[in-house]
Amino acid sequence: MSVAIKRLDSRPHRPFSLREFLATRTTAVNRALDGFLPAATTKPATIHRAMRYSLFAGGKRIRPALCLAAAAACGGNETDALPLACAVECVHTYSLVHDDLPAMDDDDYRRGKLTNHKVFGEGIAVLAGDALLTQAFEIAAKCKSWPRYSHQRIVLELAHAAGSLQLIAGQVADLEGEGKQISAQHLRYIHERKTSALLCCSVRLGGMSANCTPAQLKALTDFGYNVGLAFQVIDDILDVTQTSEKLGKTAGKDTKAQKATYPAIVGLHRSRQIAAQLTQRAFSSLKAFKGKAVALEALAEFLLRRDR
Numbered sequence: 001m002s003v004a005i006k007r008l009d010s011r012p013h014r015p016f017s018l019r020e021f022l023a024t025r026t027t028a029v030n031r032a033l034d035g036f037l038p039a040a041t042t043k044p045a046t047i048h049r050a051m052r053y054s055l056f057a058g059g060k061r062i063r064p065a066l067c068l069a070a071a072a073a074c075g076g077n078e079t080d081a082l083p084l085a086c087a088v089e090c091v092h093t094y095s096l097v098h099d100d101l102p103a104m105d106d107d108d109y110r111r112g113k114l115t116n117h118k119v120f121g122e123g124i125a126v127l128a129g130d131a132l133l134t135q136a137f138e139i140a141a142k143c144k145s146w147p148r149y150s151h152q153r154i155v156l157e158l159a160h161a162a163g164s165l166q167l168i169a170g171q172v173a174d175l176e177g178e179g180k181q182i183s184a185q186h187l188r189y190i191h192e193r194k195t196s197a198l199l200c201c202s203v204r205l206g207g208m209s210a211n212c213t214p215a216q217l218k219a220l221t222d223f224g225y226n227v228g229l230a231f232q233v234i235d236d237i238l239d240v241t242q243t244s245e246k247l248g249k250t251a252g253k254d255t256k257a258q259k260a261t262y263p264a265i266v267g268l269h270r271s272r273q274i275a276a277q278l279t280q281r282a283f284s285s286l287k288a289f290k291g292k293a294v295a296l297e298a299l300a301e302f303l304l305r306r307d308r
């Protein structure tokens, strides 16, 4: 079932191609990541092979794309944003490697391939996640600063999103919520931290790399927050409506683990409406960019309509 949303600019002949944007930015991000990471043969080779295995397993590169699109919306140079786009992807991939571990979600497949611990063993998978997280900060620390955003501010932004008040807080609440009845309000708390925080950080860092104004940063924050929440609602819907083959990870895991999700609490129809409302709110915050946020707008719609 499709849901109705109204884009800011619905002219039929838009020259912007999201497919091309995603393809070219994925290539640029992959090339940059390849340059930032030690070669697979660098001693100890096992850890570098394990880091690269998950990083280049075929992720959608949504967070880097959001980061680069936010830089463009603020009139910045995407090349300046590229290291930050790579840093958020390293944090994201680390979180997936750890999330898949037997002590967490215990999954065998991710990004259409065997999970890191299934290939390299649990010890190396833990270390590969640790190394990817550390790599993210090494990349961010090498980045340049901007008049409004110092080095320290950039690194703090990433640390806050990845830390125990955001990404890890969300994962803790998620783990502790398994098998329990939780309120929609608490579910929102989990989604804000587990998912929305890193997506929001991605667009904020893109804006910062363009030396964005405080008003632009506020608009990006509102956009990232709402897109991040919509992303997780859609993820929960896909978990119950798609196959494992399509998702590249085990489908139906939320129900099996008795996890609280929007479909479980409010049903599929209402969940789709909520995701559309959140996307609509994200669109509204883009008005501030006066037509320069076409890539961000197209990404938000793509994330709402995605099927994997």
Ligand code: GRG
Residues within 6 Å of the ligand: 058, 059, 060, 061, 062, 092, 094, 095, 096, 098, 099, 111, 167, 168, 171, 194, 195, 232, 235, 308
């Ligand atoms: C610190 C031990 C420790 C673990 C951290 C925070 C955390 C583990 C895990 C959170 C991981 C998680 C499942 C977050 C939810 C966000 C989400 C739906 C991720 C999937 O993102 P996609 O669809 O994935 O963008 P690809 O593979 O395309 O990059």
